[in-house]
Amino acid sequence: MSGARRSANSEAMSENRSLWRYANPAEFMRVSGVILPWAAGAALVLLLGGAAWGLFFVPPDYRQGETVRIMYVHVPAAMMAINIYFIMAVASAVGLIRRHHVSFLVAKAAAPIGAGLTLAAIVTGAIWGQPTWGTWWVWDPKLTSILIMLFFYLGYIGLWAAVDDPEKAADLSGVLCLTGVVFAFLSRYAVEIFGDQTLHQPASLSLDAETNVADVFYWPLLVTIAGFYAFFIALVLLRARTEIRLRRARALKLRRAAMETA
Amino acid sequence: MRAAWALLRRDVALSLRIGGGGAMGVAFFAMVALLTPLGLGEETDALARVAGGVIFTAALLACLLSLDRLFQADWEDGALDLLALGPLPLEAVAGVKALAHWLTTGLPLIAAAPALALMLDLPAAAFWPLMTALAVGTPGLSLIGAVGAALTVGVRRGGLLLSLLVLPLYLPTLVLGARAVSRAAVGLDAVAPLALLGAVTLLSLVAGPLAAAAALRVNMR
Numbered sequence: 001m002s003g004a005r006r007s008a009n010s011e012a013m014s015e016n017r018s019l020w021r022y023a024n025p026a027e028f029m030r031v032s033g034v035i036l037p038w039a040a041g042a043a044l045v046l047l048l049g050g051a052a053w054g055l056f057f058v059p060p061d062y063r064q065g066e067t068v069r070i071m072y073v074h075v076p077a078a079m080m081a082i083n084i085y086f087i088m089a090v091a092s093a094v095g096l097i098r099r100h101h102v103s104f105l106v107a108k109a110a111a112p113i114g115a116g117l118t119l120a121a122i123v124t125g126a127i128w129g130q131p132t133w134g135t136w137w138v139w140d141p142k143l144t145s146i147l148i149m150l151f152f153y154l155g156y157i158g159l160w161a162a163v164d165d166p167e168k169a170a171d172l173s174g175v176l177c178l179t180g181v182v183f184a185f186l187s188r189y190a191v192e193i194f195g196d197q198t199l200h201q202p203a204s205l206s207l208d209a210e211t212n213v214a215d216v217f218y219w220p221l222l223v224t225i226a227g228f229y230a231f232f233i234a235l236v237l238l239r240a241r242t243e244i245r246l247r248r249a250r251a252l253k254l255r256r257a258a259m260e261t262a
Numbered sequence: 263m264r265a266a267w268a269l270l271r272r273d274v275a276l277s278l279r280i281g282g283g284g285a286m287g288v289a290f291f292a293m294v295a296l297l298t299p300l301g302l303g304e305e306t307d308a309l310a311r312v313a314g315g316v317i318f319t320a321a322l323l324a325c326l327l328s329l330d331r332l333f334q335a336d337w338e339d340g341a342l343d344l345l346a347l348g349p350l351p352l353e354a355v356a357g358v359k360a361l362a363h364w365l366t367t368g369l370p371l372i373a374a375a376p377a378l379a380l381m382l383d384l385p386a387a388a389f390w391p392l393m394t395a396l397a398v399g400t401p402g403l404s405l406i407g408a409v410g411a412a413l414t415v416g417v418r419r420g421g422l423l424l425s426l427l428v429l430p431l432y433l434p435t436l437v438l439g440a441r442a443v444s445r446a447a448v449g450l451d452a453v454a455p456l457a458l459l460g461a462v463t464l465l466s467l468v469a470g471p472l473a474a475a476a477a478l479r480v481n482m483r
Contacts, residue, residue: 152430155427163416190462
């Protein structure tokens with residue numbers, strides 16, 4: 001965006017608003033415009049590379065056979081399902097405490113991505129579970145808690161959609177997200193703590209575990225996880241930028257309408 | 263303190279006079295619980311096994327359905343603005359309103375639960391754990407519900423949205439309460455889930471009024 005256009009825009013926006021608030025989106029647009037192509041490029045390379053590695057250059061597992069390859073979608077998606085909600089909670093907290101408006105928009109932009117990846121984790125898990133466990137779905141603690149996550153995302157998206165005033169919607173959904181993150185953790189542990197029987201294997205990888213998945217499976221998995229993160233960052237920035245542009249367009253339209261009627 | 267007492271008396275009186283108060287909630291509670299044996303048909307053995315979970319689920323739904331009027335009537339006629347200007351902080355208003363909701367919804371449910379437990383063939387060993395779980399868990403339902411009610415107070419026909427927001431927040435209470443009952447039914451220790459249920463309710467006591475007041479402030483500006 002050229003300097004002249006930007007200043008024209010911010011002039012249009014700053015009418016009866018404090019400058020500080022709209023200084024922030026402008027800065028966000030500048031920084032995110034620089035990051036976006038890099039994140040998108042990294043996502044493309046890592047996802048394609050990781051998928052090719054996982055699909056063609058990893059031996060089939062000695063018990064799961066070829067179905068093990070679904071891990072390269074399932075594990076990153078399940079990881080993101082939980083992490084994105086946490087990211088949204090942090091963004092909402094920043095938004096509520098510092099009155100940082102872009103922060104709310106990032107949380108709003110992240111929610112559908114989180115919901116989509118949660119759904120992806122559930123669907124890929126079911127596709128994997130059918131040949132391996134012999135069932136599409138079990139009410140197992142891990143499966144239940146990921147399904148619960150989906151409803152937390154849907155509630156958050158629903159609240160944004162239901163409140164007309166975008167300022168109010170931002171604050172209310174921020175309050176919901178912060179309350180939700182507490183109860184999402186609680187329900188996760190509530191279903192896991194007395195989970196007598198579990199079909200789901202323990203976490204495929206964690207930093208403090210002694211045994212992770214075997215190295216041949218491990219490295220391509222790290223690549224696809226990095227790819228999912230890059231993909232998420234690119235998509236969040238893109239969606240947040242679109243939202244900011246939409247609001248600018250709306251503000252300009254309102255201004256023009258006001259000038260015409262005056 | 264006097265303001266809180268006055269608000270509590272006002273809210274309890276209002277909900278007792280309008281719409282039958284707790285009676286409607288109890289009727290709904292009983293109806294949902296009695297749908298289960300009808301749905302299950304001849305499987306009477308299964309009934310005893312699911313009784314605790316069914317009663318808890320029914321209590322949760324009965325609580326949920328009476329939430330939408332928690333703040334809405336006061337918000338519409340402006341009473342909430344007066345309350346916000348009054349001597350009580352908004353957090354306390356939300357807390358007192360949640361307490362009034364529990365007195366007119368949760369308490370009647372607990373009173374009706376023994377009859378339902380009997381009709382649903384709940385094992386005798388699970389009876390007291392069920393009553394304890396309801397007594398410990400239902401205040402949490404009202405407190406968490408206050409958050410959802412405050413968030414959706416400005417939304418027209420927010421009932422469905424309210425359910426979508428509040429039900430996920432109710433899950434820890436449901437899971438722990440139902441688990442306490444099902445463990446007691448097979449002779450396992452029910453103290454641990456009950457203690458955790460108490461922890462969830464105490465957490466709701468802190469988080470509920472805070473979040474509800476924050477949401478009300480946003481809606482009133």
